[in-house]
Amino acid sequence: MIARNPIPHPTHAPPGAHEPATAKQQFLADAAEHIRDTGHRAFVRKALGGYYKSRDTQQARYRDWEQARDAASLAKWSAVNRLDELLPRFVAAFEANGGRVHWARDAAEARAIILGLLEQANAKAVIKSKCMTSEEIHLNAALEAAGYGVVESDLGEFIQQLRGEPPYHFVFPCMHVRRDEISDLFGKHLGTPPTDSPEELTMIARRHMRRLYVEADVGITGANFLVAETGQISITENEGNARLTVALPRLHIAISGIEKVVERLDDLAVLLPMLATAGAGQPMTCYNTLYSGPRRAGERDGPEEMHLVLLDNSRTALLADAEQRDALHCIRCGACLNVCPIFKNVGGFTYGTTYQGPIGSVITPHLRGVANWNHLSGASSLCGACTDACPVRIDIHHHLLHNRRNAARTAPSRLEKLGHRLFVFVASRPWLFAAGGWLFRKSLPLAKALKPPLLSAWLATRDLPPAPRESFRAAWQRRRR
Amino acid sequence: MNVSLFIPCFVDQMAPQVGLAAATVLERLGHTVEFRPAQTCCGQPSFNAGYWDEAKAVAIRALEVFAGAEAVVGPSGSCVAMMRVFYTQLLADTPHEPAALDLAARTFEFGEFLVNKLGVTDVGARFPHRVTYHDGCHGLRELRLKDEPRQLLAAVRDLELVECDEPESCCGFGGLFSVKFPMVSTAMAEVKGGSLARTDCDYIVSSDPSCQLQLDGWFAKNLAAGGKRPRTIHLAEVLAGEPR
Numbered sequence: 001m002i003a004r005n006p007i008p009h010p011t012h013a014p015p016g017a018h019e020p021a022t023a024k025q026q027f028l029a030d031a032a033e034h035i036r037d038t039g040h041r042a043f044v045r046k047a048l049g050g051y052y053k054s055r056d057t058q059q060a061r062y063r064d065w066e067q068a069r070d071a072a073s074l075a076k077w078s079a080v081n082r083l084d085e086l087l088p089r090f091v092a093a094f095e096a097n098g099g100r101v102h103w104a105r106d107a108a109e110a111r112a113i114i115l116g117l118l119e120q121a122n123a124k125a126v127i128k129s130k131c132m133t134s135e136e137i138h139l140n141a142a143l144e145a146a147g148y149g150v151v152e153s154d155l156g157e158f159i160q161q162l163r164g165e166p167p168y169h170f171v172f173p174c175m176h177v178r179r180d181e182i183s184d185l186f187g188k189h190l191g192t193p194p195t196d197s198p199e200e201l202t203m204i205a206r207r208h209m210r211r212l213y214v215e216a217d218v219g220i221t222g223a224n225f226l227v228a229e230t231g232q233i234s235i236t237e238n239e240g241n242a243r244l245t246v247a248l249p250r251l252h253i254a255i256s257g258i259e260k261v262v263e264r265l266d267d268l269a270v271l272l273p274m275l276a277t278a279g280a281g282q283p284m285t286c287y288n289t290l291y292s293g294p295r296r297a298g299e300r301d302g303p304e305e306m307h308l309v310l311l312d313n314s315r316t317a318l319l320a321d322a323e324q325r326d327a328l329h330c331i332r333c334g335a336c337l338n339v340c341p342i343f344k345n346v347g348g349f350t351y352g353t354t355y356q357g358p359i360g361s362v363i364t365p366h367l368r369g370v371a372n373w374n375h376l377s378g379a380s381s382l383c384g385a386c387t388d389a390c391p392v393r394i395d396i397h398h399h400l401l402h403n404r405r406n407a408a409r410t411a412p413s414r415l416e417k418l419g420h421r422l423f424v425f426v427a428s429r430p431w432l433f434a435a436g437g438w439l440f441r442k443s444l445p446l447a448k449a450l451k452p453p454l455l456s457a458w459l460a461t462r463d464l465p466p467a468p469r470e471s472f473r474a475a476w477q478r479r480r481r
Numbered sequence: 482m483n484v485s486l487f488i489p490c491f492v493d494q495m496a497p498q499v500g501l502a503a504a505t506v507l508e509r510l511g512h513t514v515e516f517r518p519a520q521t522c523c524g525q526p527s528f529n530a531g532y533w534d535e536a537k538a539v540a541i542r543a544l545e546v547f548a549g550a551e552a553v554v555g556p557s558g559s560c561v562a563m564m565r566v567f568y569t570q571l572l573a574d575t576p577h578e579p580a581a582l583d584l585a586a587r588t589f590e591f592g593e594f595l596v597n598k599l600g601v602t603d604v605g606a607r608f609p610h611r612v613t614y615h616d617g618c619h620g621l622r623e624l625r626l627k628d629e630p631r632q633l634l635a636a637v638r639d640l641e642l643v644e645c646d647e648p649e650s651c652c653g654f655g656g657l658f659s660v661k662f663p664m665v666s667t668a669m670a671e672v673k674g675g676s677l678a679r680t681d682c683d684y685i686v687s688s689d690p691s692c693q694l695q696l697d698g699w700f701a702k703n704l705a706a707g708g709k710r711p712r713t714i715h716l717a718e719v720l721a722g723e724p725r
Contacts (some may be wrong), residue, residue: 035668038519045672075689086592088711140514196510219525341651345665346668379658380658381618381669382618383622384623385622385623388622401528402529407531408533409534410529411630417535422526422531423526423527424535424539427521428521430521433490433521435521437490437493441494458698460663461667462670462699462702463669463701465495468497470497471493472501472689473518474497475500475501476516479501
């Protein structure tokens with residue numbers, strides 16, 4: 001039997017556990033705490049240093065990386081804009097291959113479908129490969145509450161499961177954990193001797209896992225792409241654990257957002273290498289497998305049944321937003337997180353979301369409500385590194401601006417709105433603007449002493465230079481005389 | 482050419498020397514420089530905060546102020562990006578869209594104007610210092626300026642240009658972001674400021690006075706007094722000759 005998740009009480013609150021009204025306060029508090037941990041921040045920066053190097057090397061091997069971005073973006077654009085046509089095509093082909101599709105409007109429906117399938121199959125133990133959609137619907141908690149044993153088979157996810165934490169980064173779930181911490185963790189939970197060797201740590205997890213694949217009744221995976229023309233599920237992984245998760249248990253359940261569909265098998269020729277290079281700096285991910293339905297007569301392995309849960313969970317609402325629809329192009333490579341100075345400084349948990357980093361800040365207000373999640377769009381200097389890194393050309397940082405605009409229109413802060421109205425009033429009158437500037441310069445020493453809000457936020461960590469004696473407009477007038 | 486200076490509001494109030502230096506360089510090259518005193522601010526603070534309807538009024542005003550100018554040149558990648566990239570988005574599908582597109586075609590960031598419009602890289606300046614260049618994000622990613630300021634610096638006599646190890650990292654200013662999320666903004670200044678300081682340069686050259694405010698502000702409070710502390714300087718000031 002597979003043991004239940006050995007740590008029943010997560011030390012970090014899983015995404016969604018925050019009181020919505022305090023999501024912003026939580027963000028500010030967690031960010032401040034994380035930033036004080038300079039060792040952690042340096043560790044994450046160092047870990048990503050290796051990624052930048054290998055990413056640059058691999059991008060240089062493309063004849064034209066920018067053209068490849070165009071091609072990848074076009075493949076996703078043409079699919080996302082024809083979901084109404086491609087999803088039914090995919091479903092027909094997938095079911096013709098012997099699979100079964102279940103449509104889920106939201107997280108609750110998806111969980112109910114999966115619990116229903118487990119019950120029908122009289123299952124006891126579940127093994128999972130990496131699947132962010134399952135994090136999005138909080139599947140593990142629901143399965144455990146229903147009494148099923150659940151084990152994450154991806155090494156990073158397994159480590160996070162033992163730690164009782166959600167993924168820190170949606171591609172590198174345990175990138176924040178040091179090797180010696182992993183060794184200690186394995187020692188505590190699996191009784192293995194300490195080791196500093198990454199290979200040995202991997203082997204410990206693998207030895208622990210092998211038996212569990214065989215004992216599991218159900219394997220749950222995600223999906224990287226759904227190929228409409230062939231009805232195949234494409235899964236990308238580095239450890240081979242997804243293959244075993246699909247192949248060994250009786251039942252395979254895949255969970256996928258509806259936006260993962262692409263039209264042609266050929267589209268993967270550009271999307272698979274770009275996913276690997278943009279996200280992990282690899283030429284290709286180690287295992288790219290196309291799953292074409294359950295075991296057929298005469299085949300020696302594979303699941304008896306293959307199910308796919310197609311999840312909406314507000315994706316159609318995002319699809320209806322023509323301005324931000326391209327956010328559905330996302331192939332969850334994680335490149336935008338890897339280059340994001342906010343992510344690198346506040347860490348993955350601070351977001352309090354399933355999808356961290358720039359793309360998470362764009363889509364979370366759509367998935368979970370503008371009112372409570374728009375602060376993520378505000379928590380950006382709009383530097384645009386994310387947009388440049390995105391292999392499918394999502395206009396990420398401009399969408400943060402669009403979210404801010406939408407929030408200002410639908411749920412403005414009265415005080416802020418008043419402030420901006422006042423600013424516009426002054427900026428529309430040059431004499432008043434000049435007078436206001438004069439007053440600002442003359443009162444700056446006093447203001448620095450009194451430290452009103454906003455200015456005090458600046459002065460706590462930064463100085464302000466003394467104001468010059470005269471403004472440019474005054475100096476210019478004198479110069480012309 | 483007839484150049485109309487676009488002086489960002491905080492250059493007007495906090496860094497007038499930057500605008501004067503830009504004018505000096507342009508006049509030295511034989512161009513006529515004017516400043517239209519009706520100008521105020523580009524409206525970016527409200528635009529970035531999401532108050533687009535409010536920012537529109539400021540943008541429409543700027544279109545009127547700079548109507549008919551042969552070239553509008555501003556010493557800030559950020560404010561020029563606002564005018565060139567974001568006005569056209571802000572005013573899309575309004576009667577002001579053609580005027581916004583017209584202004585966008587005539588508006589340039591200072592260094593960009595010299596290199597890409599005037600075809601000048603050597604303005605005859607001398608600056609005997611070791612410097613590094615800090616890329617402001619709006620100049621780098623909205624206006625796609627990377628080589629232009631470096632070409633200008635390479636032509637300055639006795640200037641030694643070194644690159645830092647995080648040339649494309651943001652300094653963390655981000656306008657109101659710097660005071661709404663001060664700890665995140667400061668952490669970013671720490672990373673970028675550290676990288677810049679490690680070059681052991683005398684000056685950090687920038688095309689964005691707002692980045693300078695952030696970096697100088699952070700250096701002043703966080704680098705040990707007495708040790709070598711780099712100072713920021715605007716590209717226009719370097720090209721205008723010796724710093725004050």
